[in-house]
Amino acid sequence: MRKSKARLSQPAAPALHLHGRPVLRVLGTEITLLESVRKRAEADLGITLCFENLDFISAQRKAAAQPTAYDVYDQCFHNLDIVWFWRAIQSIDLKRIARWSEVSDLTKTGRIHPGAAIGHGDAPVTKLYTQPNRSLGSAPSGHISMLPAVHNLDSFAYNTEIVNGHLEPSASWGALFDDRWAGRVALVDEPAIGVFDAALAAQARGEVRFDDIGNMSTTEIDHLMGILSERKRAGYFCGFWKTALESADMMLTGQAVIQSMWSPGVSALRRRGFPVRETVPQEGYRAWHGGMCLSAHLSGRTLDIAYDYLNWWLDGWVGAVMARQGYYMSVSERVRLHLSPAEWNYWYEGEPAAQDLPGPDGETTISKGETRSGGAYRQRASRIAVWNTTMDEHNYLVRRWAELVGSAPKTSAVAASI
Known part of the structure; x- marks a missing residue:
């Protein structure tokens, strides 16, 4: 089994081919389970990915009732209560998340900056960290319930x-x-x-x-x-x-x-x-924050592969795909490396589009001169009701x-x- 220490100094490496090509099953929704994402992750990680795309309620129900039917649960923080209560998912060891230090304060503290509104309801930080009594809370610990990823x-x-x-x-x-x-x-x-x-x-x-x-x-x-x-x-x-x-x-x-x-x-x-x-x-x-959980049944080689997949999500490329459909990522500076200056300035900085911009499928979605509703990311994330x-x-x-x-x-x- 690979040592977790290596993960702290380098991006996720392809899963080991110990017994043929590894398979990882991901349960989630249309928000992130895109075909382009599946193909790129397979190529980068050397695995076979099986995406099961359901609506929010159906995905949550299956995640809670059938934890052996998936390996990674890709959903939102507000869907955590039931799956956590039923012990369907296991906590994520932060020692095995290479870019945890780069994750946004919006997730870790509930605010994009100290003066921003935290908003009512399930701010991700309230369910982020696993506590000694196995409850979920905002007190930092070495383990989390869900890896923060896409949000809007x-x-x-x-x-x-x-x-x-x-x-x-x-x-x-x-x-x-x-x-x-x-x-x-x-x-x-x-x-x-x-x-x-x-x-x-x-x-x-x-x-x-x-x-x-x-x-x-x-x-x-x-x-x-x-x-x-x-x-x-x-x-x-x-x-x-x-x-x-x-x-x-x-x-x-x-x-x-x-x-x-x-x-x-x-x-x-x-x-x-x-x-x-x-x-x-x-x-x-009205804000939301998505991420990925590890199924409770995972162990050994399959657990290693799942951690590879989680770390891959924080490398930046997939965050650029999400940006092109209007979503933000918890590691924005990584995303910036995979967007053109015109894309970054439009999606994250709230500036007028310097040229026509593509959507996640490559077709033009934003016309030159358009400005994103609400302005820059920091400005929008400061106004959560x-x-x-x-x-x-x-x-x-x-x-x-x-x-x-x-x-x-x-x-x-x-x-x-x-």
Whole structure:
């Protein structure tokens, strides 16, 4: 077995071919499980990668209930509670993460700089370090629950040909509940995400007040769901989507003119020349942070291979791919080495694009002269209102959310017992 000391002085090396070509199974979502990423990692590490791409809830359920069905769980910090509770994942030894010292303060402390807002809810630092009693917390230790990787500051987007003139780029979240757009508003169908877009909108319009928007009581959840249910009965929402491409399709067909939206959906629309704009919410962004966990069953050679894969994610190349679809990485200076100056200045510095810029597939996504909504990374990351969060009353929220969207509750026996 290879010694972990070597990992501290050099980037991840290809996995050893002790018994044929190693295979690593990664469970995750569309956010990071891209075909270009799989091919490059296979070439760089000398392994075979099997990606299983599911929606957020399905991935979380499988990760908790079937830990032997995957080797690496690629998800978000707000999805950690259930998998950690069920001992489905093991802690990550920081001695085996070569570039840990380069990981951003946004992850390690909750703030991009000391004066920035930490935001309500599940800031990654609150679940980052494993504690002596095996709980998760912010007190630094030698082990972490998830390797911090991709993250972003989300808002909502709109069709500028229809909404333009009625909405400023720095609009309030309350615009999502503006009756002028009745029947053409969509939300993301994930209770630990979509509920916060709705909550920020309702709160901005004075329709509800939360003691802590990141950890609502059942009474507050009921109040919010009552507001949303009334709007749904009146035909206010045109739908609820699960993937970025679904959200893009809703815009393209004219079904939605203003909605929750993720960066890949916006990029897909821009490639089609669709008039879409992301907002810079007055109240701040809804933030999220993704990363990778190690399955509890890993040991020996397969565990070594998994560590190689985690370290590869911090080498920079894949961070550049993520940047081209609007996402940030926890090791931004490594990413910078793999972006052109024009790309870095647009995506991270908030400057006008000096030339047409490609998306992750190589097609032009950003036209010369465009400026990223919200400006530079440091500026955007300083304005976090709330993080995607699994609240104390998550199971209750899931049931109420399922009632809202008109489907059966998706809590499994795993989730329901927490």
